[in-house]
Amino acid sequence: MSRILIVGGTGFIGRHIAGRLAAAGHSIMAAGRHEVDLARDDEARLGVKVAGFDVVVNCAGLVRDVGANTMDAVHGEGAMRLFSACIDAGVRRLIHISALGAAPQGETDYQRSKGASEAFFTDADSHGERLDWRVLRPSVVVGRGGASTSWLLATAALPILPRIGRDDWLFQPVHVDDLAQLVARLAEGGDSSRMIDVVGPEPMTAYELTRILRAWLRLPPTGSVRIPDRLFEIATEMGGRFTNGPLNPDVMKMLAGGNVSDPRALTAALGRPPRSIRAALAEEPASDADRMGARLFFLKPLLRWSLALLWIMTGLLSFGLYPIEKSYELLAAIGLSGAVAAMALYGGAALDLILGLLLLRRFRPVLIGWLQLASMAAFTLLAIGLPGDYWLHPFAPILKNLPIAAAILVMIALEAD
Structure with a gap:
């Protein structure tokens, strides 16, 4: 049994990881921002907070800047300080949740801030810093309680399904349980490459995913309407300005740039191929509460x-x-x-x-x-x-x-x- 700290453990991904690790018998601390604040805690304070833990899992993330909690502060500088604090405290392994498409020169603030910490980890490793780290780079993560999933389910429950973007705007959604299982295997010492693209087995458009989710909700098939790119762009601009949800300009840019990868590294780390979204959802049938939540989301x-x-x-x-x-x-x-x-x-x-x-x-x-x-x-x-x-x-x-x-x-x- 290991002592494991989950930074961002009260969020969507963090909660699923905490549940999986607790079920496996590990001692878990799921820390929210009040316990571990990557935007404000300096390296010394982080060192005190990670001391005594065998494994640290970093799930902290933002979709837009809110005051001092900026993407640079949390995804970039905060993750770097956490990395250094783990070295000083003797943490055995750091598992960092990044994002597919992250790069220091990425097109969006989200990609650049995530990419900055990835580059820091790689550079520290090349200079002989002693920390066993893994970076997981998921595409869209689907599962109950996720902000993106809630929005997609609400879209799937509409009388007419909207079609956004072009047919070559593809991504590879992965179910949150596959991501949680991967973290559990790595926390228990499983071997893998340093960086793993966490993607499902099949690329698809947002419209194809909403059709899958509509079928999961057990709603009858319906028609669709093409949403003009300019109208969707206006909607994402308003969403980024007035909400904390996944509908923001960065999402549109990342969709347009493509969000696909080879699942072989994930297959090797999991010990099996990732499940298709259809198969993963079939294992947890939708309830009346799921349908009600989807129908009330926009209301x-x-x-x-x-x-x-x-x-x-x-x-x-x-x-x-x-x-x-x-x-x-x-x-x-x-x-x-x-x-x-x-x-x-x-x-x-x-x-x-x-x-x-x-x-x-x-x-x-x-x-x-x-x-x-x-x-x-x-x-x-x-x-x-x-x-x-x-x-x-x-x-x-x-x-x-x-x-x-x-x-x-x-x-x-x-x-x-």
């Missing part, structure tokens, strides 16, 4: 945005877009007048506007949702004193609170971490 932000805009517009209307005198008439119907009515009108408008803006920015959406429900409950209690027309009107201005409350509860459930 989740839409629900939050629509609720936010409803609250924002309610606040703006109460501030004067709707005739103020009519608002005061409504308040008078429940017994409020004078300064109390003004406080209720403008205080409620300010509250609605603030809650809407906070929800639009996704600031603690669960808390904001409960505050929205509380404000709706308070308004509904006050509305008891309104004339019967407000309850019996065909447009149901009060009864609409019921489906809105249900929508807020769904939003709270979807946004809860």
Whole structure:
């Protein structure tokens, strides 16, 4: 049994590796950014954190820069400091998760930052530094819980499948369990080449993969529509700017550049050929939860945005877009007048506007949702004193609170971490 530290162990790949190693009987520490921060921890601090471990697995990674957590800081400089710290601490083996296509002169920041650490490892090795290291360079990794997989599953669940890029934009997806098994074999001392391209056995386009995933979800075959390159480029630019997901300009560049390799090195290290995505998925059939998650993926932000805009517009209307005198008439119907009515009108408008803006920015959406429900409950209690027309009107201005409350509860459930 070995003591193994997994840096980035709370992420998608890290969790699967931790599970595989724990099942094999190893003592595991799955460290998140709070425990090991490659962007901020200096070499001395990293040395203390890796001391006493037999094997260190580095799964830390980003898809875009966030403050001090830049790709250069995490993939490049941080990985280099971790390498040196492992040498000083006497770690037996370092297993580093890089990426297929990584190169110091790569086309994207992601490829360049990953390539910088690979070049550092190779250079240190040539100068006689004593650390048994392995670099794993996966293509797209498919499996439950992966950001890319979640996005692809949501795409596969659409009524019409989008086709992006050209037919020669190929990659070789590999299942996360094959990657986790490879790490386990290497952590237990398995021999292999220094660098291993971790790829599945068959190149395919994104459209072909979505068809496979749709069949896995047990959804009926459907048609497709070609997405113009310029439209996809705009979508990736917006995704890179406003989200932390896999839809960003670097993805488009890497797809266009090709992401394929020979699986023979992986076959040798695994002791068997990698499984096709179809075969790997067949071993873990989709559940109702998988189908529900795929169908709700794109609806989740839409629900939050629509609720936010409803609250924002309610606040703006109460501030004067709707005739103020009519608002005061409504308040008078429940017994409020004078300064109390003004406080209720403008205080409620300010509250609605603030809650809407906070929800639009996704600031603690669960808390904001409960505050929205509380404000709706308070308004509904006050509305008891309104004339019967407000309850019996065909447009149901009060009864609409019921489906809105249900929508807020769904939003709270979807946004809860």
